[in-house]
Amino acid sequence: MPSRRADPLTLEVVELIGSVVARYHEEYEDAAASHQLTGAQARVLTLLSLEPMPMRRIAQQLKCEPSNITGIVDRLESRGLVERRPDPADRRVKLAAPTQEGLQTADRLRESLDFAREPLAGLSAAERAVLRDLLKRMLG
């Protein structure tokens, strides 16, 4: 039910969220590029740095087709950042896992993601807590 026209305040907040999204993306792509990674490659590498996982699960997390992941992991693998391991429990499955160098790259990537510190630095701890709670409720 589309309710009726959203009120001006809601529209303003939506507009601001759009700006946050645009800025986040820009900074994410820049951070990735500074490590010669594309955004998609950076996302996959970051995911794997938390926990190795089957190709299929990567696709689920990124909400795309598994056949797409094949190519992205291929490129990461050809650069020595990721490797495919057999799953002892299921020979159909290939576990993608970061190499040592992949882990280091993921760490440096995390550090260069300044969207964290820079824009939030202007907010006090109390304000950040309020923001956290509001975002949490927004995300349901």
Place this chain on the structure above:
Amino acid sequence: MPSRRADPLTLEVVELIGSVVARYHEEYEDAAASHQLTGAQARVLTLLSLEPMPMRRIAQQLKCEPSNITGIVDRLESRGLVERRPDPADRRVKLAAPTQEGLQTADRLRESLDFAREPLAGLSAAERAVLRDLLKRMLG
């Protein structure tokens, strides 16, 4: 200056912003797809629905190369959603403008962008105002 490790609260907020960004994107792509548009096409059409503008300016707004815009506008034009007009003041310039049908599509697109209403509905007006102010300050 990477300052030192960000505190847990900041990290939590950053994580939440990441979730908001992911969700916003997902919904945006879905809304675009429901009108047989790609995300990029939807962004350009939305931009033009506010105000016709030269190709060059579209590229600046989208932060990409002008040569990229040529293709996106080509596809929108071949579907009758956008047209190129000469700029009376400068014959090098082509103004991209939405057609009647393009305007209608842009309107319907806006309506289906429920990221506005749905998640924000859980917040009171006062809370939305607080959120607005915090986001504004975050964006500097």
Place this chain on the structure above:
DNA sequence: CCATTTACTTGACAACATGAAATATCCAGG
């Protein structure tokens, strides 16, 4: 009036994304 700059397009190329088909493996019911 000529050199330079600007706006746009074109062409070559890479990454990303989807969908369909192929391969290998698992698994459950007979």
Place this chain on the structure above:
DNA sequence: CCTGGATATTTCATGTTGTCAAGTAAATGG
């Protein structure tokens, strides 16, 4: 045990987005 159906991954064809370099047309300023 065996077979038929489901599952995991890859390959291929195709389309969109993105970059960069080169080309054309038009403006602009010495």
